[in-house]
Amino acid sequence: MKKNTKRSSVYLAVVFILLYLPILYLFFYSFNKAGTMNQFQGFTFKHYSALQKDTRLLIIALDTLRVALLSSLAATVIGTLGAIGIYFSRAKRTQRILINLNTILLVSPDVIIGASFLLLFTLIGFRLGFYSVLVSHIAFSIPIVVLMVLPKLEEMNEHMITAGRDLGANQWQVLKEIILPDIRPGVFAGFFMAFTYSIDDFAVSFFVTGNGFATLAVEIYSRARQGVSLEINALSTLLFLVTIGLVLIYYFIQKKQRSKKQPLSLDPTNHEKAVRP
Amino acid sequence: MEKNIVSFTHVEKKYEEEYVLKDITFELKKGKFYTLLGPSGCGKSTILNIIAGFTQPSSGVVVLNGDNAINTPAEKRKVNTVFQDYALFPHMNVFDNVAFGLKLKRISKQQIREKVKTALQLVRLNGFENKETTEMSGGQKQRVAIARAIVNEPDVLLLDEPLSALDLKLRTEMQYELRALQRRLGITFLFVTHDQEEALAMSDEIMVMKNGEIVQTGTPMDIYDEPINRYVADFIGESNIVKGRMLSDYLVSFAGKRFVCVDGGMNTNEKVDVVIRPEDLTVTDADAGQIQITVETQLFRGVHYEIVGLDQSGNEWLIHSTKKTESGKIVGLTFQPEDIHIMRLSETEEDFDERIEQYTTSVNADEKGADFHG
Numbered sequence: 001m002k003k004n005t006k007r008s009s010v011y012l013a014v015v016f017i018l019l020y021l022p023i024l025y026l027f028f029y030s031f032n033k034a035g036t037m038n039q040f041q042g043f044t045f046k047h048y049s050a051l052q053k054d055t056r057l058l059i060i061a062l063d064t065l066r067v068a069l070l071s072s073l074a075a076t077v078i079g080t081l082g083a084i085g086i087y088f089s090r091a092k093r094t095q096r097i098l099i100n101l102n103t104i105l106l107v108s109p110d111v112i113i114g115a116s117f118l119l120l121f122t123l124i125g126f127r128l129g130f131y132s133v134l135v136s137h138i139a140f141s142i143p144i145v146v147l148m149v150l151p152k153l154e155e156m157n158e159h160m161i162t163a164g165r166d167l168g169a170n171q172w173q174v175l176k177e178i179i180l181p182d183i184r185p186g187v188f189a190g191f192f193m194a195f196t197y198s199i200d201d202f203a204v205s206f207f208v209t210g211n212g213f214a215t216l217a218v219e220i221y222s223r224a225r226q227g228v229s230l231e232i233n234a235l236s237t238l239l240f241l242v243t244i245g246l247v248l249i250y251y252f253i254q255k256k257q258r259s260k261k262q263p264l265s266l267d268p269t270n271h272e273k274a275v276r277p
Numbered sequence: 278m279e280k281n282i283v284s285f286t287h288v289e290k291k292y293e294e295e296y297v298l299k300d301i302t303f304e305l306k307k308g309k310f311y312t313l314l315g316p317s318g319c320g321k322s323t324i325l326n327i328i329a330g331f332t333q334p335s336s337g338v339v340v341l342n343g344d345n346a347i348n349t350p351a352e353k354r355k356v357n358t359v360f361q362d363y364a365l366f367p368h369m370n371v372f373d374n375v376a377f378g379l380k381l382k383r384i385s386k387q388q389i390r391e392k393v394k395t396a397l398q399l400v401r402l403n404g405f406e407n408k409e410t411t412e413m414s415g416g417q418k419q420r421v422a423i424a425r426a427i428v429n430e431p432d433v434l435l436l437d438e439p440l441s442a443l444d445l446k447l448r449t450e451m452q453y454e455l456r457a458l459q460r461r462l463g464i465t466f467l468f469v470t471h472d473q474e475e476a477l478a479m480s481d482e483i484m485v486m487k488n489g490e491i492v493q494t495g496t497p498m499d500i501y502d503e504p505i506n507r508y509v510a511d512f513i514g515e516s517n518i519v520k521g522r523m524l525s526d527y528l529v530s531f532a533g534k535r536f537v538c539v540d541g542g543m544n545t546n547e548k549v550d551v552v553i554r555p556e557d558l559t560v561t562d563a564d565a566g567q568i569q570i571t572v573e574t575q576l577f578r579g580v581h582y583e584i585v586g587l588d589q590s591g592n593e594w595l596i597h598s599t600k601k602t603e604s605g606k607i608v609g610l611t612f613q614p615e616d617i618h619i620m621r622l623s624e625t626e627e628d629f630d631e632r633i634e635q636y637t638t639s640v641n642a643d644e645k646g647a648d649f650h651g
Contacts, residue, residue: 157362157364159360159361159362159364160364160365160366162329162331162358162360162364163358163360163364163365163366163425164366164377165330165331165350165351165352166329166331166351166352166356166357166358166426167352167357167377167378167381167425167426167429168352168353168378168381168382168429169352169377169381170352173381177377178366181366181368181369182366182367182368184368
């Protein structure tokens with residue numbers, strides 16, 4: 001048994017090293033004095049300060065954040081309402097079809113989504129730029145939010161809705177006071193997922209950015225094509241740190257909610273007191 | 278004349294072609310404790326849902342507090358429900374759960390605080406306002422659910438098997454408390470259960486249901502003493518049901534012998550079911566008994582011995598006796614004429630009530646007639 005545990009932990013370590021090694025490699029060379037990744041010549045922050053002076057890149061970074069925030073917010077609202085709609089759809093068949101349609105969008109390749117958006121935008125004469133990126137990001141984020149919110153709805157005690165109506169709440173009050181607070185963890189998870197998907201999306205954005213507007217992923221790609229500059233390493237490192245930050249925030253939100261729910265201290269005498277006259 | 282809080286007239290409910298409720302007619306009076314008793318799937322919960330407004334009847338008239346309820350949505354009805362799984366809101370603490378209904382009514386914060394306090398006092402949860410419901414035990418959650426319902430001062434409180442998730446001891450305690458609470462508040466309770474002991478212990482009136490129909494309505498004593506048919510007799514407590522024949526009024530034959538009984542109004546030589554409760558049978562010597570049985574098994578149940586035996590005609594008899602006997606022994610059983618309950622094989626509730634009224638009052642008016650029809 002003990003041997004087994006050892007072997008499995010070694011396996012786990014190897015897997016994680018494989019997963020994180022490229023990132024660490026990139027991270028390491030972003031501090032390299034030499035201009036290439038061939039050998040490490042000494043420690044420096046010069047790539048980071050170069051990044052700081054690169055206003056174009058800063059603007060793009062802000063744009064990316066703007067797109068991510070707005071698109072994930074919009075997708076969270078639409079997706080949550082959509083999930084509630086799916087949950088309440090009477091016929092089980094309709095419900096199944098809707099869930100499947102959602103899943104198809106989720107698994108279909110980004111390239112296809114991007115290409116079809118490009119087609120759509122050119123067809124209806126929508127100018128490519130900030131709004132086209134925003135719209136397409138909202139579109140691919142909605143299924144993610146639905147996916148995160150639906151299980152929470154299904155976990156929810158159905159009688160709570162009945163109880164709410166029983167106590168005099170109308171449909172809007174039931175939604176606001178009972179359903180939304182109960183599925184909040186799912187909504188938050190959906191928001192963060194949508195946010196990270198939007199930040200690191202390349203394929204869809206690549207099709208719909210057009211001239212004069214870019215997201216970080218697209219920018220990094222085009223710079224990398226012109227030859228590897230360590231500035232990209234620095235930029236990627238920063239992006240990675242931001243992502244870790246997001247994950248940590250999400251983790252703490254979850255933890256806070258869980259600890260709120262956990263029984264703190266049950267005084268066994270309380271119950272007896274409550275029962276006895 | 279007391280006021281009818283709820284009345285159903287020929288209410289039916291069907292899903293597609295299947296009837297869930299068939300021709301349900303009943304009235305609930307103010308301030309009484311009613312129980313709907315029946316196995317799961319007999320339509321008890323559907324009746325609750327119709328009263329609460331979560332389901333619409335397919336046909337028939339439902340009147341709540343004098344008004345036809347057909348167009349009143351659930352949230353506007355002065356009816357509150359205690360759910361089997363409590364259905365507390367996990368994201369709210371005890372105070373917010375109880376105050377939920379009041380907050381929607383937009384009454385002042387001060388008033389809400391007072392009402393919640395009173396309600397929590399009634400269910401003996403004083404000082405639990407700031408507890409999270411997720412930290413509470415089953416019994417405590419149950420109390421919160423009750424407080425949440427009664428704080429709205431409903432005309433009718435519906436209780437959908439509220440005690441079934443509790444352990445036996447707590448369940449018994451809650452039975453006492455619910456009954457006391459109902460008396461104190463004077464609210465009509467409609468309690469749904471499949472547990473006949475609960476029904477007998479708490480109710481003013483029990484409605485026994487089977488396959489979407491109300492089979493018998495009456496006080497716990499009526500239903501226990503005079504079950505209308507084999508189904509009710511079987512469902513309400515343990516009983517010996519043997520086949521018999523009515524020789525004339527007040528004379529019945531079963532187990533190969535003739536016995537004086539207190540029932541009548543049947544055809545001569547009509548085939549009937551005879552019910553004798555196990556606790557009404559007394560074990561004596563073989564010669565002294567009205568029926569002789571051979572003891573098959575004997576179990577010690579704490580309060581009594583549970584004895585099973587066979588008579589000469591092959592009928593099985595279940596006896597609850599405080600005295601011990603031995604298996605294999607031949608013993609006698611004695612019982613009184615009023616312990617014999619006669620059931621016709623297919624009789625409607627109306628005919629049954631009429632016949633019982635007529636024949637029981639004429640025999641021992643002071644004993645039975647008085648508590649008939651509450």
